[in-house]
Amino acid sequence: MVEMLARTHTAYELWMSFLPAAIIEFQGDHLYDDVFNNYERSTAVADRFMRLFLRVQRRLRDLLRFGVPVTINNPNKLTLPARAAGS
Numbered sequence: 001m002v003e004m005l006a007r008t009h010t011a012y013e014l015w016m017s018f019l020p021a022a023i024i025e026f027q028g029d030h031l032y033d034d035v036f037n038n039y040e041r042s043t044a045v046a047d048r049f050m051r052l053f054l055r056v057q058r059r060l061r062d063l064l065r066f067g068v069p070v071t072i073n074n075p076n077k078l079t080l081p082a083r084a085a086g087s
Contacts, residue, residue: 015046
């Protein structure tokens with residue numbers, strides 16, 4: 001999950017880096033509609049990656065918050081380490 005978190009953030013940053021290029025193209029001889037469509041498409045893809053990033057981040061948070069319960073089938077065979085004197 002951490003790898004997916006890193007990949008989605010990297011993809012988000014990549015698509016956000018395309019946005020200034022779309023604005024700079026507007027200063028050239030390109031049509032406004034083409035630049036606007038490219039800008040709109042880039043922001044939509046970047047938004048999807050940000051939503052995916054936040055979804056994975058929430059899942060990681062929930063894993064830390066709500067741990068998986070452990071069921072011990074035979075507690076008689078359970079060996080616990082001795083506690084330290086200070087704890």
